[in-house]
Amino acid sequence: MTLPIHALLLSTVSASAQVTPIEPALVPVVNKEQQINLQMGKYEVTVAEFSRFVEATDYQVPKKCMLFTSTRWPDPDSPGNWDNPELTHNPHRPVVCIGIPGAMAYAQWLSEQTGKPYRLPTLKEWRVAASARTTSRSPFGEDWQQTQICKYENTEDLANLAGMQIDHQHRYRSSANCNDGAVYHTVVGMYRPNPLGLHDMMGNVKELLQSCQRWDNKNPKQCTHYDVAGEGWHWQTRGVFNADTIAADFYGSIEGFRLVLEQPAEGSERPFNDVFARKLADAQRQQRLAHQQLRQLPPAPAGVRAVRNQNNQVTISWQELADQSTRYSVFRSYVDPNGQLSRKQTQVAKDLSLGQFTDQLPGAGQASYRVAATTSPGQGPFSVQVETGHHTTFEPGQRIEAEHYVTQEHVYLIDHKEKNQQSLAFNDNPHHYPTGDKPLLPAWSSYQFKSHTQQDVELQMRLRADEGSQIEIWQGHHLVARVTGMTPDTLEIVKVPAKLIASDAPIEVQAGTQTWFMVDWLQFNPLASLEQ
Structure with missing residues (x-):
C-alpha cells in the first residue's frame, strides 16, 4: 500500500538557504x-x-x-x-x-x-x-x-x-x-x-x-x-x-x-x-x-601439510605463490584437553616469506591449521584445513564440553567473560543469506564417544536457545534424546531421559529446527549413579 507522506514527519524541514537541488x-x-x-x-x-x-x-x-x-x-x-x-x-x-x-x-x-x-x-x-x-x-x-x-x-x-x-x-x-x-x-x-x-x-x-x-x-x-x-x-x-x-x-x-x-x-x-x-x-x-x-587478491595456498613431533612441535608447509612479494599467515585452532584455552582460531604467524612455519603447541591436544596469502590488495581466502593429534573419547558420566567436537557444520565458538569459558553456537543462517533466501541447513557437532552397554540415562545440557528450538542427540543412527520446551533466551541446565546403546559410534548434537541455540556442555548420567 502506498503511504501519504505524513506532515509530522517533515515538521523540521523548512527552507533556510537558496540551494539548487540535484534532480536524479x-x-x-x-x-x-x-x-x-x-x-x-x-x-x-x-x-x-x-x-x-x-x-x-x-x-x-x-x-x-x-x-x-x-x-x-x-x-x-x-x-x-x-x-x-x-x-x-x-x-x-x-x-x-x-x-x-x-x-x-x-x-x-x-x-x-x-x-x-x-x-x-x-x-x-x-x-x-x-x-x-x-x-x-x-x-x-x-x-x-x-x-x-x-x-x-x-x-x-x-x-x-x-x-x-x-x-x-x-x-x-x-x-x-x-x-x-x-x-x-x-x-x-x-x-x-x-x-x-x-x-x-x-x-x-x-x-x-x-x-x-x-x-x-x-x-x-x-x-x-x-x-x-x-x-x-x-x-x-x-x-x-x-x-x-x-x-x-x-x-x-x-x-x-x-x-x-x-x-x-x-x-x-x-x-x-x-x-x-x-x-x-x-x-x-x-x-x-x-x-x-x-580484484587482485591472491588465491588460497595449496598443498598444505602439518607434521608433528613428540615434543608437540608442528611444522606446517605449503606451496609458495609465484609472486615473490606475497606474505603468508598461519592460523591455529587448538583443543585444550584441560579446558583452559580457547579453541577459537588465532593467528600464530604472519608476514612469512617462505612456505614453512614451525609452531610450538601448548600441550598434547588436537590442533588444526589454515594458511592465507596476503599481497598489497589484502588477504586472500584460507587454505583447506589440516589437522594433527587426537580427540578425547568420552564415556557415560563424563562431561562433554561443547567445544571439544571432532567434526561440525554451521556452528561457531563463543568466548565468555568468565575465565576460560566457551560455548558452541548452532547457527540458523551459517552462510549469511538474506531473509527470504535462507535455506534449511541444519547445524550439528559430533564427539568421540563409547558406551559399553545399552542403558537408560539422564541427559543434562547447559544451554541457551531461541523460542521454538529443538535439539536432537544421536549416537550413530540411534536417536538418543530430543530436547524441546527450553525457556527462550535463558541460560539453563535441562534434564531429559535418554537411552544409549552399546556402541562406539560418535555422539552428534543436531539442530532439529532452523533456530539458533548455544550449548555449553552435555553429560549422560547413568540412572544408577543418580540413585546412589
Missing part, C-alpha cells in the same frame, strides 16, 4: 499489466544530493545509526550519523544512516523545490523495475553458484571478506564466489545496469521503500515496519521477489534509497545535469582503479 537521472519503467507508468532514479541517491537538502533546510537526522565502516562495527551503545567522515568523504556514494524519515523528507523537499511529484518507490514498483520483466532470482539469471553477481552488483564477496579481515579481524565463512572490487558501499553506477538501465538494484545498499508492511495495533494510521528491497555490500544478494522489512525508527549504514517521479515515462532516459554528470563520471573513473587493485 531517470529511467522509464512501464508495465501495463501491473498498471505502472513512471520514471525511476537510475542510481541510488548520493551524499552529494542529500547534502544539498540538509544545507537548504537544516534538517536534523537523529544520531542513532548502526554505523558499519572500516573503523566502526555496529553498536547500539555507540551510534553514529549520516555525516560521519567515512560515509561522506566520497560524495558520490549512496547516502546512508538517514532512515525512512530522512528519505521521505528528502523526497518531499525535492518535490517542493522542483514542482514535480518525487517519492520513494512502492514494493510493487521496485520489483517491476528490478526484475526487468524476468521471473528469475535476478534479471541476469538464477546464478545459484554466485559467480556472475559481481559483474552487476556490489555484494558480500571475496573483496568484502578480505576487508573485514583487515579492518575488523573478522571473516565470514562464505560469500559470493567472485570479487566485485569493493569492501563497503561504493560509488553509484560502478557495475553493469539491468536491462532497463537501472544500476545497483540488487546490491551496494538496501533500498528503503514507502510501502507499509506492519501497522501499529493502537494507532492503525501509524506504520511501524516498512518494506525494504534489494541487498547491500554486507549481505549475499537476495532474489528480486524475496522482500524484507525494516522498523520505521531504524537507522543503518547498509540502507539507502532511490526515488521515483510519479509522471508518465518519457521515451528515453533523462540524465543528470551536465556538471553533476561530469563529477560522477570522474568519481567512477577513480573508483574503478581502486576496484581493479582489490
Whole structure:
C-alpha cells in the first residue's frame, strides 16, 4: 500500500538557504499489466544530493545509526550519523544512516523545490523495475553458484571478506564466489545496469521503500515496519521477489534509497545535469582503479601439510605463490584437553616469506591449521584445513564440553567473560543469506564417544536457545534424546531421559529446527549413579 507522506514527519524541514537541488537521472519503467507508468532514479541517491537538502533546510537526522565502516562495527551503545567522515568523504556514494524519515523528507523537499511529484518507490514498483520483466532470482539469471553477481552488483564477496579481515579481524565463512572490487558501499553506477538501465538494484545498499508492511495495533494510521528491497555490500544478494522489512525508527549504514517521479515515462532516459554528470563520471573513473587493485587478491595456498613431533612441535608447509612479494599467515585452532584455552582460531604467524612455519603447541591436544596469502590488495581466502593429534573419547558420566567436537557444520565458538569459558553456537543462517533466501541447513557437532552397554540415562545440557528450538542427540543412527520446551533466551541446565546403546559410534548434537541455540556442555548420567 502506498503511504501519504505524513506532515509530522517533515515538521523540521523548512527552507533556510537558496540551494539548487540535484534532480536524479531517470529511467522509464512501464508495465501495463501491473498498471505502472513512471520514471525511476537510475542510481541510488548520493551524499552529494542529500547534502544539498540538509544545507537548504537544516534538517536534523537523529544520531542513532548502526554505523558499519572500516573503523566502526555496529553498536547500539555507540551510534553514529549520516555525516560521519567515512560515509561522506566520497560524495558520490549512496547516502546512508538517514532512515525512512530522512528519505521521505528528502523526497518531499525535492518535490517542493522542483514542482514535480518525487517519492520513494512502492514494493510493487521496485520489483517491476528490478526484475526487468524476468521471473528469475535476478534479471541476469538464477546464478545459484554466485559467480556472475559481481559483474552487476556490489555484494558480500571475496573483496568484502578480505576487508573485514583487515579492518575488523573478522571473516565470514562464505560469500559470493567472485570479487566485485569493493569492501563497503561504493560509488553509484560502478557495475553493469539491468536491462532497463537501472544500476545497483540488487546490491551496494538496501533500498528503503514507502510501502507499509506492519501497522501499529493502537494507532492503525501509524506504520511501524516498512518494506525494504534489494541487498547491500554486507549481505549475499537476495532474489528480486524475496522482500524484507525494516522498523520505521531504524537507522543503518547498509540502507539507502532511490526515488521515483510519479509522471508518465518519457521515451528515453533523462540524465543528470551536465556538471553533476561530469563529477560522477570522474568519481567512477577513480573508483574503478581502486576496484581493479582489490580484484587482485591472491588465491588460497595449496598443498598444505602439518607434521608433528613428540615434543608437540608442528611444522606446517605449503606451496609458495609465484609472486615473490606475497606474505603468508598461519592460523591455529587448538583443543585444550584441560579446558583452559580457547579453541577459537588465532593467528600464530604472519608476514612469512617462505612456505614453512614451525609452531610450538601448548600441550598434547588436537590442533588444526589454515594458511592465507596476503599481497598489497589484502588477504586472500584460507587454505583447506589440516589437522594433527587426537580427540578425547568420552564415556557415560563424563562431561562433554561443547567445544571439544571432532567434526561440525554451521556452528561457531563463543568466548565468555568468565575465565576460560566457551560455548558452541548452532547457527540458523551459517552462510549469511538474506531473509527470504535462507535455506534449511541444519547445524550439528559430533564427539568421540563409547558406551559399553545399552542403558537408560539422564541427559543434562547447559544451554541457551531461541523460542521454538529443538535439539536432537544421536549416537550413530540411534536417536538418543530430543530436547524441546527450553525457556527462550535463558541460560539453563535441562534434564531429559535418554537411552544409549552399546556402541562406539560418535555422539552428534543436531539442530532439529532452523533456530539458533548455544550449548555449553552435555553429560549422560547413568540412572544408577543418580540413585546412589
